[in-house]
Amino acid sequence: MAAGCDDFVRKPYREADIFRVMAEHLGLRYLYGKEEPQVSAAPETALHPRDLALLPADLRAALLQAVLELDTTRAQEVVETIERQDGVIGPVLRKLAENLEYERLLALLEDNDSEPEDI
Template sequence: SVFKVEIPCVIAESMEDTYRNFQHIKSVAPDSPNYKILIVEDQMENRLLLQRILENVGFELKIATNGAEGVDTFVDWKPDLIFMDVRMPVMDGLEATKRIRQHPLGSQVKIIGISAHVFKDEVQQFLASGMDDFIKKPYHFNEIYRKLQKHLAVKYSFYRTADVSNNQQATLTPQMLMVLDESTLTELKQYVEQLEHAKLSELVERISTKNKELSNILYFYVANYRTTEIFSVLKQLYLNRN
């Protein structure tokens, strides 16, 4: 016997198109509510990256470094969404999520779990604790923005194609790095070679006080763990000098 089955479906847009769309985000749309986002994360490197990803487009943030602090901050501040690391000292993310859900207003907040390693059986554990969703480390800004759109219906304002081209947001060149002093270049090279993302994030923050445009471009690479490309540009810069 031959059976014929027709399954209606919608063809999803390609990952390339999705990435391109979120890559061109300029800010949260001007008519948007004031979204309050709580980051609960004990690792400084990860906090800095996630904080920069969110601040860069206009979200209001607060930080907690363990689950207990996260619960207290939720009670005091009432965020719209929480990025909750699963494994933390003092109180882990699963317990913190359960306690938040027990609060009278705990059902209103969206909670996205964060973990470097996510196995199939753990996904159900995350959801059973009360989490709405999860993401894997390392962070990627396009995934973060997608999750916020999914759970809070966030609307974004996008760069026009010409704006993105003019700002060269995703293209770092040796000429751009020539404005940095020798000490800063040495630090940049060292942190990139040693994959010191925490120190690299701090350095980009310092650069932003003097050169916001360059800082934003470097942030784009750091947030997406494209440090090998930064190294290649640095290498080209030094070759051009000789």
């Protein structure tokens, strides 16, 4: 305090402690919105690698390339094409792509020959 500080917060600190100290010294008042229930990012229908094997090879390859390059725009474009061709697989892939769940997409795309596993 002799160094000119008004207060201090010891580590490890909680986020609430930081906001409390800022409110106290800066005269802040926080308005908190109603907390929305968290929706699971998991798709409603589990996909298996064998499901993606039913898609044309060029679409699988394009989606795999987009995922490997982390190209969100290209991934969305490929998923939209898949959605037009397959109304079941497409929406699930769209949800995965929108949520940037590229590890799941990668697991599905790279493992078309193995035993089914819920992803």
